[in-house]
Amino acid sequence: MQERNISANNFEQCQKCSLCETVCPVMANNPDYAGPKRSGPDGERYRLKNGIFYEDSLKYCLNCKRCEVACPSGVRIADLIQQARIDFNTKPPKLRDVMLASTDQMGPVAGAFAPIVNFTLGLSPVKSVLDFAMGIDHRRTLPKYSSETFVHWFKKNAAASQDGFKKHISYFHGCYANYNYPQLAKDFVAVMNAFGYGVHLIDGERCCGVAKIANGMINAATRDAKINMGAFRKSVSEGRDIITVSTTCTMTLLEEYPELLKVGNDDVKEHISLFEKFIYKAISSGEVKPVWKEGWKAKAAYHCPCHQERLGQGIFTTELLKMIPGMELTELESNCCGIAGTYGFKKENYKVSQLIGKPLFDDIAAAKPDFVACECETCKWQIEMSTGVPVKNPVSILAGALDLEKTSELNRP
């Protein structure tokens, strides 16, 4: 008798129960997609025999990982699909995919000309050209670029004062907070400082790599992963945990690095944490003390991003938000918004992307919140574009609800 059965990504542990198919948002909306079971564990058996069995339709997987959350046998279905795309897809990525994926290369260029870029990207003739020439859907609202990156701002305005704190963390800001929405990162610094933590940048931070993985640029993603891991180790050795604000970045650092890129992270994994988990634990253990603004009131609906579902840490966010007096929180039914990073930007995916998101958009409309609370930047684009309801990261919600000055005083050593 064998003591244990294992296989790569647990594909052989699949019992063919098909639960994954019931939660796959793509399968329900795109008949060309064979679904997670067939694209993942079923397909893997035949791909091992002959690469000819690789199906082009694997490209429709948006890597939301809901299949993995549903699987009662621990099969890493989405990883199997991503891995097969890495191993068998021989077509080089299109220019569009390279541009969408290279968030950290496009960021500095676009940021330098931000007003022009934002203006032009908003013009419908430009969108038509992008649609026609590049396959970026013209109906999509494109994310804005900021003229000053967070890193630039931080070095100029905040870096000098950080050593004055007693406790310290390293901040993995990610591409979005740096290039597109520095306000989120500024809020993060404000909240962390108020709780008594000095914030430090990661040495030479690179993009987490998720968009490169999704678009088949594995070598570039692996190179970035190794650089990031080196910086994380240095940070941990200096006694600083790494705090993140993006669920997708976090999932990539924790799960995709070892599983898909084969970049080990065992030694630092325990020290990488999402902001919500970190702060919830700190508040509930009494490590830090919040002072909330008098009379602050809001009606929010929480959307748990797919990758947060996969991490299983959404509970920290909801519990954290519920700590805020005056917060009226609705927890939305768990549904994919349909954007999945760069997926929804592609012309061929636009329709399916919006179909996938519809149940969520309907729920948001019915809840009539002041804003949607959500930790994911791409969910934010999709929900704001599709519902008109603003989306706020819990970091920013806290920045608004906390009396930062009084919190600061209370947590000063």
Add this chain to the structure above:
Amino acid sequence: MPVKNEFDVIIIGGGITGAGTARDCAMRGLRVLLIERHDIATGATGRNHGLLHSGARYAVKDSESAEECIRENKILRNIASNCVEDTGGLFITLPEDEEAGFGLDYQKKFIEACQKAGIDAKAISPSDAKAMEPSVNPSLIGAVVVPDGSVDPFRLCTANVTDAAMHGAKVLVYTQFLDFIREGDTILGVKVLDTRTGQESEYRAPVTVNAAGIWGHGVAQKAGIHIGMYPAKGALLVFGHRVNNVVINRCRKSADGDILVPGDSVTVIGTTSTKVPFEECDNMEVTPEEVSLLLREGCALCPALASTRILRAYAGVRPLVADDSDPSGRSISRGIVCLDHETRDGVKGFVSITGGKLMTYRLMAELATDLVCRKLGVTKACATADTPLPGSVDGRIETVSKRFEGKVSAGQKGAAGRQGDLVGKIKFATPEDKQLVCECENVTLAEIKYAVSELGVRNLEDLRRRTRVGMGTCQGTLCIRKAAKALAIALGDPSLAPKLAADYLDERWKGMRSVGWGDTLREMEFMQRVYKFEKPYSYDEI
């Protein structure tokens, strides 16, 4: 009792030997009747490794068998391209082999013997062996590359039967041999029973060929003839996926569990060799001792097997024959035994073809057919070595799957892999036809319809042998309800579905029981949940 048309030759046994003989006889212009009590390939033919021997295994001990193997190996690659996969093979030497006296000195002797037999055997370094087959035991100290491969015995047998039928042979499955029609010392024909209708019939022909494998012992007895046969049970285990892509053997004296073959979507380890009584040949169970022996030996070839899911266990019976020249009956020949009972026993019109192995079935068929032709005064030469089998004219999946218009679906690729160039006969007319019934093995509704109309399928076991339906990870849990329904409709009686499903799952269950732990046990529990059997058969709709 009706007397049926006469034939030139009646062949008893629808295994690979009978199928090959039927094809050869039919190609030489004889009027052929093939009878089989179950379905084709149900005996030893469907219960072995599916190894396309290079002959290396026999090179040191039995150069004649080795030469036969490599000759037939080359022929089968040519005529049965759709049934054969050119995986290549390794014979590895492990440190413990060295201690047992089968070290690198033996490897040298082995390579010389191979080359003498015409087998292209070449020593490679352990690191090259690991690069060629990453799953191989990394502690190996030597390796030899040989032209082994894998062969799908179901496909091979089906192709032979199909070709026989295309050359005019009549094929009766589920038709049991009861007795001979005999006049004095001459066999005139056979009495048979249609096992499904209970109808008895007689068929006549000047020559009857006994190609019934181990059951040929009993067939010969009906003619008052004794063939000294030894039923040697061989057990095998099927692993859930292809762990290796190259056949792995041990470079030492042949022993139990020393061949690991990647076949289609799985890997098979085998075999054992145990003498069993004739009564057991019809119903064999794999014992826990056999399972642990195979697992232990398998892990020596490929350590990953220790943690790979085992789908099922099965066993077949080799028809070993005692050498006629040895009156004690102790000396057993592994070679081909072709007996003319007229000269041997004084019984006219009766021939037995037995011994041998899957690899040499074509040669066995040729020898038997030559003998039949001599008796009938037919002089046409054998052409089976040069004529591709149906499906194998251009049987490689890479070329076959290009024949479909537009985007090729998983089911079409699967069908192309199984049916070879005959895949064009499968009609993907409606969207339903393209739908997968068995998702583990990519079997579509269209392929099921094709198997029923063209390949003589009567039940789900028959369908499995033609299409691999239900042979995957879930062993039918997910698909058999759908397959049973599709088959029952194709057979023209939808009410058959529950019985078809129950019979099939009973058989799967038997194979899973021997390895019922871990994920296989979970699968069995899931299967039980999905299909709740009560007699008379009914099953829950899910």
